[in-house]
Amino acid sequence: MKTASIRDLHIRTSELVSEASDGAVIVIERRGEPVAELRPISKRPSRLQMPALTDLWRRLPSVATDSGRILEEDR
Template sequence: MRLLYSTYEAKARFSEVLRHVREGKTVTISYRGEPVAEIRPLSERATRLEKRLAELERRGALTPAPSHREPMKPGERVPGALERFLADRGE
């Protein structure tokens, strides 16, 4: 269920707006008759994000990260690298 409040009404009835949001409803705020913002429960946002990511994966637009990764290996030590780096910086 979506509810619509003007910015003036939302300001004057903010506690009421939050009560609707806590009940799981989405509240739309309008300015001069045009919708400009929505206030919705956070759990709905997380669910929508998960659904959107799943849809992008299904379409092939997003590739999920592999479940296993090789551990990073330290780079090869190069004798004198720090001295050359500092010399290049003029230190």
């Protein structure tokens, strides 16, 4: 694991970000103490899977009142 000081990060931001985007994890240090990590964004599934929320939404009771009207009355 590579380390860089805050000063290094300030001076070489583009270079360090490129390294991180290539898969490196860079620990940022302040006065020799680790304070942050610069790392690539993890791969996320392209589609969110929320079957439990969809099922919950379907089970909610229907309401005849328009939500816009409720908001207008509250204002």
